[in-house]
Amino acid sequence: MACAAARSPADQDRFVCIYPAYLNNKKTIAEGRRIPISKAVENPTATEIQDVCSAVGLNAFLEKNKMYSREWNRDAQYRGRVRIQLKQEDGSLCLTQFPSRKSVMLYAAEMIPKLKTRTQKTGGSDQTLQQGEGSKKGKGKKKK
DSSP, rough: OOHHHHSSSGGGSSEEEEEEGGGGGGSSSSTOOOSHHHHOBSSSHHHHHHHHHHTTTTTEEETTOOOOOOOOOOOOGOOOOOEOOEEEEBBBBBSSSSSSSHHHHHHHHGGGGSHHEEEEEEEEHHHHHHHEEETTTOOOOOOO
């Protein structure tokens, strides 16, 4: 324990880790969600978390090949984690608005839906849903 206390908070291995599962509203608490479902986001990616955190001025870097231990799905979409620096070398906070890991998670969950990639995807998917519904007409049970 004494060794951990001697290391600087600015060391990269002392940065806090945030996995996409922490912010995913499709997950239960048992599956790894760490924020309220009302504030969580649908299927966030590690890249989105990094983009949001970097934009606000936090020192964040992406580890693409890391997997959350409770994640059963091994797809590339669910891979990755983000390491974020909360404290400087002297122990003071990097940004006063983020005193804890939870504050960073709540901020990221609030900002991810506002990303350009998210807003463009929702605009395009509405049209494809309407086209898909139209093609389903006339399909019913097969007559014997």
